[in-house]
Amino acid sequence: MTMTILQIGTGYTSIPAKVGAATEIVVEELCKSGLKAGYDMQIVDIADKHRAPHSLPVTEVTVPGFLVKKTGYSLGIFHKMKRVIYSVSLAWKLKKIMKQKQGGIIHFHNQYNFFFFRLFTSTSSRKGWTTYYTNHSHVWFRPWSEISKLVKRKYFLEIFSMKRADKVFVLNDIIRTTLVENVGINDASIVTIPNGVNTEVYKPLPTGGPQEELKQRLGLAGRKILLTVGSVCDRKNQLGVLKDLEPFLQQNPEWAFCYAGGIIDETYQAEIKSFASTKNIEKNVFYLGEISPGEALNLHYNLADAFVFGSKSESFGLVILEALSAGLPVILSANLQDIDFVRDIQQYLTIYSSQDELINGVNRLSTDISTQNKKEELAGVIYSRYSWDSVAKMYFEG
Numbered sequence: 527m528t529m530t531i532l533q534i535g536t537g538y539t540s541i542p543a544k545v546g547a548a549t550e551i552v553v554e555e556l557c558k559s560g561l562k563a564g565y566d567m568q569i570v571d572i573a574d575k576h577r578a579p580h581s582l583p584v585t586e587v588t589v590p591g592f593l594v595k596k597t598g599y600s601l602g603i604f605h606k607m608k609r610v611i612y613s614v615s616l617a618w619k620l621k622k623i624m625k626q627k628q629g630g631i632i633h634f635h636n637q638y639n640f641f642f643f644r645l646f647t648s649t650s651s652r653k654g655w656t657t658y659y660t661n662h663s664h665v666w667f668r669p670w671s672e673i674s675k676l677v678k679r680k681y682f683l684e685i686f687s688m689k690r691a692d693k694v695f696v697l698n699d700i701i702r703t704t705l706v707e708n709v710g711i712n713d714a715s716i717v718t719i720p721n722g723v724n725t726e727v728y729k730p731l732p733t734g735g736p737q738e739e740l741k742q743r744l745g746l747a748g749r750k751i752l753l754t755v756g757s758v759c760d761r762k763n764q765l766g767v768l769k770d771l772e773p774f775l776q777q778n779p780e781w782a783f784c785y786a787g788g789i790i791d792e793t794y795q796a797e798i799k800s801f802a803s804t805k806n807i808e809k810n811v812f813y814l815g816e817i818s819p820g821e822a823l824n825l826h827y828n829l830a831d832a833f834v835f836g837s838k839s840e841s842f843g844l845v846i847l848e849a850l851s852a853g854l855p856v857i858l859s860a861n862l863q864d865i866d867f868v869r870d871i872q873q874y875l876t877i878y879s880s881q882d883e884l885i886n887g888v889n890r891l892s893t894d895i896s897t898q899n900k901k902e903e904l905a906g907v908i909y910s911r912y913s914w915d916s917v918a919k920m921y922f923e924g
Contacts, residue, residue, distance in 0.1 A: 528564065528565060528566045529565050529566065529630055529631065529922075530565075530566040530568070530627050530628075530629070530630030530631070531560055531565050531566065531567050531568070531630055531631045531633060531922065532568050532569075532570055532620070532623065532630065532631065532632045532633065533553045533556055533557050533560075533567065533568070533569045533570070533633050534553070534569075534570050534571075534616070534620075534632065534633060534634050534635060534636070534639055535550065535553055535569060535570065535571030535572060535635075536549055536550065536553075536609075536635055536636040536639060537571075537572045537587075537589075537608065537609055537612035537613065537616070537636070537638075537639070538550065538609075538636075539572075540571060540572055540573075540574035540576075540577045540578070541553055541554050541569055541571050541577075541580075541582070541584065542554050542577075542578045542580050542582070542819075542820075543578075543818075543819055544578050544818050545788060545816060545818070545819075546755075546756075546757065546787060546788060546816060546817070546818075546819060546823075547819075548662065548721075548844050549635050549636070549662050551819055551844070552635065552660070552662070552721060553569060553571075553635060554569070554582065555722060555724055555914040555918075556633070556914065556917075556918055556921065557569050557582055557583070558582070558724075558914065559722075559914045559915045559917070559918035560918055560922065561583075562915065563915070563918060563919070563922070565922065566630070567583060568583050568584075568585055568623075569582055569583065569584045569585070570584075570585045570587060570616065570619060570620065570623070571584055571585070571586060571587065572586070572587055572589060572612055573586035573587060573588045573589065574586075585619070585623070587612060587615045587616045587619045588615065589608075589611050589612050589615055590611070609636070609638040610638060610642070612638075612639075613636075613638040613639045613641070613642040613643075614642050614646070616639055616642070616643070617642045617643045617645065617646040617647065618646065620632065620643060620647070621646065621647060621651060624647075624651060624652070624655060625651075628654065629653075629654025629655050630654075630655060630656070631655070631656050631657075631658055631922070632655055632656070632657050632658070633657075633658040633659075633660070633921075634657065634658065634659045634660070634687065634691070635659075635660050635662060637681065637683035637684035637686070637687050638683060640657070640659055640683075640686075640687035640690075640691065641683045641686055641687060643657075644686075644687075644690060656692045656693070657690075657691045657692050657693075658691060658692070658693050658694075658695065658921070659687050659688055659691035659693070659694050659695070660694075660695040660696075660697075660719075661684065661688065661694065661695065661696050661697070661701060661705075661841070662697070662841060662842075663681070663684070663841060664761070664839045664840050664841045665677065665681065665839075666696075666701040666704055666705070666841065667698065667700055667701060667839055667840065667841050667865075668839055670704055670707075670708045674708070677709075685709055688705065688709070688711050689709075689710070689711060691715070692715070693715055693716075693717060694711060694715055694716045694717070695716075695717050695718075695719045695921070696716060696717070696718055696719070696841075697718070697719065697720065697721060697841045697842040697865075697866075698718065698841060698842065698864075698865050698866045698867075699718050699866055700864060700865075701841060702716050702718050717920075718866065719917065719920050719921065720842065720866065720867045720911070720912055720917060720920075721842045721844050721847065721912075721917065722847070722912050722913055722914035722915075722916065722917035722918075723844070723847040723848055723850075723851045723908065723912055723913065723914070724820075724851075724913075724914055725851050725905075725908060725909050725913050727820055727821060727824055728823075728824050728827065728847075728848045728849075728851035728852045729824065729851060729852060729853070730828065730852060730853030731824070731825070731828040735828070736825060737825055737826075737828040737829050740825055740826070740829060741829055744812065744814065744829075745812075746782055746784070746812065746829065748780070749780060749781065749782045750778075750780055750781045750782070750831045751781070751782050751784050751829055751830040751831050751832075752771065752781060752782070752783050752784065752830065752831065752832055752833075752834050752888065753784050753785070753786070753826065753827065753829065753830035753832070753833050753834070753849075753854075754767060754783075754784075754785045754786075754833065754834050754835055754836070755785070755786050755787055755817075755823070755826075755827075755833075755845045755848075755849070756785075756787045756835075756837060756845060757787045757788050757789075757790045758785065758787050758788065758789040758790060758791065758794060758795050758798075758813075759790040759791045759794055760791065760794055760838070761837060761838050761839055762787065762837050762838075763836045763837055763838050763859075764785045764794075764798060764836075765794065765797055765798050765801060766836055766838075767783070767834055767836040767884075768783055768798060768801060768802070768811065769801065770836070770881040770884045770885070771783055771834075771884065771885070771888075772801075772805050772807060773881075773885065774885045774888060774889075775807050775810040775811075776805070776807065779809070779810065781810065781888075782810050782811070782812055783810060783811050783812070784811075784812045784813075784814055784829070784830070785798075785812075785813060785814065786813075786814040786815065786816070786817050786823075786826060787816060787817075788816040789816075795813070798811070798813075799811075814826060823848065824848075824852055827848065827849055827852035827853075827854055828852060828853075830849075830854055831854075831855075831891065832854060832855045832856070832857060832888065832891055833845075833846075833849035833850075833854040833855070833856045833857070834856075834857045834858075834884070834888075835849075835856065835857070835858050835859065835862070836858075836859040836884075837859065837862065838859075838861065839861075840862055840865065841865075842865060842867070843862060843865060843868070846858065846862075846868070847867070847908065847912055850871070850874070850904060850908060851905075851908050853901060853905075855876065855891055856874075856875050856876070857875070857876045857877075857878060857884065857887045857888065858875050858876065858877055858878070859877075859878060859879075860877050860878060860879035863877055867911075867912065870911070871904070871907060871908075874900060874903075874904045874907075876890070
């Protein structure tokens with residue numbers, strides 16, 4: 527009998543995601559890879575009349591229409607209300623599905639979803655079903671001394687979920703250690719697993735392809751481009767990267783610093799613009815907006831000469847893999863080098879811990895990490911270890 531695997535959408539935005547929502551991307555890609563492997567895959571997700579075109583097996587959970595339309599970056603009371611209403615409706619939907627199926631795996635990715643599932647289901651109704659919970663949050667990557675009060679206040683439902691799930695997946699061993707030593711999660715129930723990348727979507731495009739037309743439209747024709755991708759906020763540190771690059775941009779006007787992502791913090795975005803204006807480098811700084819994941823985002827990666835990522839905290843950093851898969855050399859802040867997959871591929875990256883190291887890394891691009899041999903070798907590593915098909919096997923076959 528084919529194993530049934532239910533992938534649970536978080537309710538933040540519908541799947542396929544039309545915005546840069548990493549968890550929704552994970553759910554979508556695990557479903558696609560599971561289908562290719564022959565599993566009975568099903569995504570259970572928030573209903574959306576305007577869902578992006580897809581061929582995925584989606585079972586919808588109906589919630590009031592005004593909640594579906596609201597997909598902002600604020601994590602205030604409206605966001606919590608949406609999560610709760612969706613999660614309650616989800617629990618009842620899952621009860622119906624569980625009666626119809628003969629058991630399998632239910633894979634959760636959000637604390638609210640898991641909590642209300644456990645609240646409204648009995649031990650007997652869950653018989654034959656194994657529950658997975660993946661911890662996606664960057665918060666757990668930070669030292670326990672910094673986050674202990676925060677997680678007890680805001681992530682107590684996640685603690686509840688991880689203590690009760692049959693299997694807990696984490697994206698790096700730092701989080702695993704924190705959960706075992708400080709939260710009391712049984713180490714035997716934890717699996718460290720990477721995220722993956724769709725190597726069929728994120729790939730180098732031929733020279734002279736559609737990226738050249740996009741360059742023209744964006745006013746970047748003839749420019750060399752340093753790109754970073756991520757929600758515009760202090761944690762992603764676009765302003766910090768720009769400040770470090772400022773002397774380089776002053777001396778090399780042919781280079782442009784481009785950043786893309788949804789604006790979480792309008793004040794922070796204003797600070798970026800103000801800094802560029804004060805330093806007279808407005809013509810070197812381009813905000814590209816929020817870009818839909820998939821082909822549109824890959825097109826933007828292919829605009830660039832290099833990808834620079836200076837985020838202050840990440841549990842994984844999916845955009846790093848995407849940029850590498852798209853053929854870009856990557857320059858990465860040293861505070862991220864303890865992420866497991868970064869350690870694994872560190873020889874293919876330029877790591878910087880100071881302004882001088884960042885600028886030197888950019889200057890070395892043409893003679894160092896962009897060599898064809900390294901690109902081809904890295905492409906093989908990414909495909910064998912980090913394609914979604916490889917990661918899905920780790921999830922479902924161990």
